[in-house]
Amino acid sequence: MLSRKELFKDTLKKAAHAWKRTVELHLTEEEANLLRLYIDQPGYVDLHWVMFVPAIKGQGTEEQQKKWLTMAYKFQIIGTYAQTELGHGSNVQGLETTATFDPSTDEFIMHSPTLTSSKWWPGGLGKTSTHAVVYARLITEGKDYGIHGFIMQLRSLDDHSPLPGITIGDIGGKFGSGAYNSMDNGVMRLDHVRIPRDQMLMRLAQVTREGKYVHSDVPKQLLYGTMVYVRQTIVADASRALSRAVCIAVRYGAIRKQFGSKAGGPETQVLNYKTQQSRLFPFLASAYAFRFVGQWLKWLYTDVTQKLESKDFSTLPEAHACTAGLKSVTTSATADAIEECQKLCGGHGYLNSSGLPELFAVNLPACTYEGDNVVLLLQVARFLMKTVSQVASGKQPVGTTAYMGNIQHLMQCKSVVNTVEDWLNPAAIKEVFEARALRMAVNCAQNISKAPSQEEGFEAAVAHVQLIIVTKFIEKLQEDILGHGVKEQLQKLCGIYALHLIHKHLGDFLSTGCVTARQGSLANERLGKLYAQVRPNAVALVDAFDYTDHYLGSALGRYDGDVYSALYKEAWKDPLNETVVPDGYQEHLRPLLKQQLKLSRL
Ligand SMILES: CC/C=C\C/C=C\C/C=C\C/C=C/C(=O)SCCNC(=O)CCNC(=O)[C@H](O)C(C)(C)COP(=O)(O)OP(=O)(O)OC[C@H]1O[C@@H](n2cnc3c(N)ncnc32)[C@H](O)[C@@H]1OP(=O)(O)O
Ligand SMILES: Cc1cc2nc3c(=O)[nH]c(=O)nc-3n(C[C@H](O)[C@H](O)[C@H](O)COP(=O)(O)OP(=O)(O)OC[C@H]3O[C@@H](n4cnc5c(N)ncnc54)[C@H](O)[C@@H]3O)c2cc1C
Numbered sequence: 001m002l003s004r005k006e007l008f009k010d011t012l013k014k015a016a017h018a019w020k021r022t023v024e025l026h027l028t029e030e031e032a033n034l035l036r037l038y039i040d041q042p043g044y045v046d047l048h049w050v051m052f053v054p055a056i057k058g059q060g061t062e063e064q065q066k067k068w069l070t071m072a073y074k075f076q077i078i079g080t081y082a083q084t085e086l087g088h089g090s091n092v093q094g095l096e097t098t099a100t101f102d103p104s105t106d107e108f109i110m111h112s113p114t115l116t117s118s119k120w121w122p123g124g125l126g127k128t129s130t131h132a133v134v135y136a137r138l139i140t141e142g143k144d145y146g147i148h149g150f151i152m153q154l155r156s157l158d159d160h161s162p163l164p165g166i167t168i169g170d171i172g173g174k175f176g177s178g179a180y181n182s183m184d185n186g187v188m189r190l191d192h193v194r195i196p197r198d199q200m201l202m203r204l205a206q207v208t209r210e211g212k213y214v215h216s217d218v219p220k221q222l223l224y225g226t227m228v229y230v231r232q233t234i235v236a237d238a239s240r241a242l243s244r245a246v247c248i249a250v251r252y253g254a255i256r257k258q259f260g261s262k263a264g265g266p267e268t269q270v271l272n273y274k275t276q277q278s279r280l281f282p283f284l285a286s287a288y289a290f291r292f293v294g295q296w297l298k299w300l301y302t303d304v305t306q307k308l309e310s311k312d313f314s315t316l317p318e319a320h321a322c323t324a325g326l327k328s329v330t331t332s333a334t335a336d337a338i339e340e341c342q343k344l345c346g347g348h349g350y351l352n353s354s355g356l357p358e359l360f361a362v363n364l365p366a367c368t369y370e371g372d373n374v375v376l377l378l379q380v381a382r383f384l385m386k387t388v389s390q391v392a393s394g395k396q397p398v399g400t401t402a403y404m405g406n407i408q409h410l411m412q413c414k415s416v417v418n419t420v421e422d423w424l425n426p427a428a429i430k431e432v433f434e435a436r437a438l439r440m441a442v443n444c445a446q447n448i449s450k451a452p453s454q455e456e457g458f459e460a461a462v463a464h465v466q467l468i469i470v471t472k473f474i475e476k477l478q479e480d481i482l483g484h485g486v487k488e489q490l491q492k493l494c495g496i497y498a499l500h501l502i503h504k505h506l507g508d509f510l511s512t513g514c515v516t517a518r519q520g521s522l523a524n525e526r527l528g529k530l531y532a533q534v535r536p537n538a539v540a541l542v543d544a545f546d547y548t549d550h551y552l553g554s555a556l557g558r559y560d561g562d563v564y565s566a567l568y569k570e571a572w573k574d575p576l577n578e579t580v581v582p583d584g585y586q587e588h589l590r591p592l593l594k595q596q597l598k599l600s601r602l
Helices: 004-024 029-039 044-059 062-073 220-255 274-309 316-344 346-350 356-367 373-392 399-412 426-450 458-476 486-504 506-511 517-543 563-572 585-601
Strands: 079-082 098-102 107-111 131-140 143-153 166-170 186-190 193-196 205-207 213-215
Touching (some): 004 029, 004 044, 029 044, 044 131, 220 316, 274 486, 316 356, 316 373, 346 356, 399 426
Parallel strands (some): 079 131
Antiparallel strands (some): 107 193, 205 213
């Protein structure tokens, strides 16, 4: 119910308080990140910690890191990540802001030459950030060397006013009433603003005092390293958001009753309807699947970072493909699922007090930020096409594409599934997912060789990413899992995750000959049985997420199930209910009613 201004101020207040507690309690960086997570309100600090600091860590020299990170860690400066412009977001190489080196003063001149070159979207830029990593085309000795990162001070550290030559503001209200409106996404224009040469982030390339451009021995793709890092964290965010929505919908489904009363008996809990289960339980399974794949992705990212430190860049393309693909598939699935959870809760799901509209609005932009989901899947497709061509020339693929090395078998195998029970076998499931992904990638490579097109391979990329998620779920179940019966429940969820994908993408599985129509219908039969088996534990499986009522913020998802009292109480809190007769009655409603009454008497 807060206005935009109040909401923004509230964000500033919470961030300042969180920082105070961080210092008082000597929280580690990881603990401080958790605190930010539980504040659960997008704000400038997200950009500072999640993008500004990592950009300096990844692209700054040791000296630059020492200088800037020391201030950033103490919040003496607040930073953002200013990459996107009004005219270009996805096409990073198309950015127009210029950084022209002036050897006479040993400075870069930062400039926005066109309207479309205005920086547009960076979080915290609008009203808060004092500094930014700004991406601009580096021009020296008359030559354009493409996009590089520069640290710029934007606002005075005394009175917060923008520095000379910098025009800066907020880009305006966004989707939903709360959601991302707590963030001051900003616009910025630069008018020949001078910064010292040593504010170019120089780990990837340097400009010498004389203006010579010098490459380092690290690949230029490290310029995109911050995005790899953030995409990895977004997978965990997606899993968390999805599990919150599912928690609300499952708990409410166990409370809500409609129909089914025979001779005055109790009505049916809506969660018992098969249609409800077939819509909701795949989301429950996905929430667990995304959590496990998110944990694995964090491991992969740590591994690639360690390798990069010792100048081993070999796993960077795979890390890029995995983070891009998983960010894309998990955030798209999460946004769709939250929307569906609202419908699964019927009319009450549409109320703000259900918590679902806010959850949807705040997670929807994850499909766009850190890379539009379609654009990112096309990057995965590009990686797959390269891998197929390497396999064709006899190179053994590794990591998440290792299955492609089994090309002889996977291109012609037939699924071993013959009965409904055979779909319980993880090896049988994995084989059909591998065969589908490989066959789609090979088909795509063949089509591209006939008629090259950037957009080919989108579906093959989805198939590959889904294979990764299924595989990581299966692998998780090979570990020791504590708790009586927990592993069995997770096995059922793993089955649901995989089989619902077969159901959803049956066209792919049939057209590539990976399963027959009969096997497809056996998979559906198995899925129905799994839904029935998961039903008795569905509430426990969402309770296991261990969310407090406060964090869930939902009248429908309350742990105690006292849904109707909560809805009733929430309704009375609405500002419209502050008066019995509404504002506007005297000016608009009363005259209208009186006039109609008069007319009716004529
Ligand atoms: C509580 C909340 C907590 C946290 C909140 C989380 C986040 C905060 C919320 C929002 C903040 C949002 C921030 C942003 O959105 S920042 C802006 C993000 N912008 C993008 O993601 C732009 C998307 N576009 C791109 O990434 C690339 O430019 C694109 C991948 C499309 C590549 O375009 P192009 O085809 O022109 O390629 P080149 O630039 O020429 O690159 C060629 C080469 O490089 C490889 N590549 C590309 N990206 C990467 C990468 N990230 N890492 C490694 N390698 C990469 C690419 O595959 C090519 O390789 P090759 O095939 O070998 O030539
Ligand atoms: C809430 C939010 C916060 C953000 N925060 C930041 C930030 O802090 N810093 C920052 O720098 N940026 C930020 N951004 C910007 C964000 O990164 C970009 O919006 C995003 O990368 C998408 O780029 P775009 O807007 O140019 O979309 P476009 O690329 O213009 O996309 C428009 C449509 O075209 C399609 N499309 C584009 N290219 C292709 C292609 N090659 N093939 C097929 N289809 C294509 C897309 O799929 C999409 O449907 C933020 C955005 C949002 C929404």
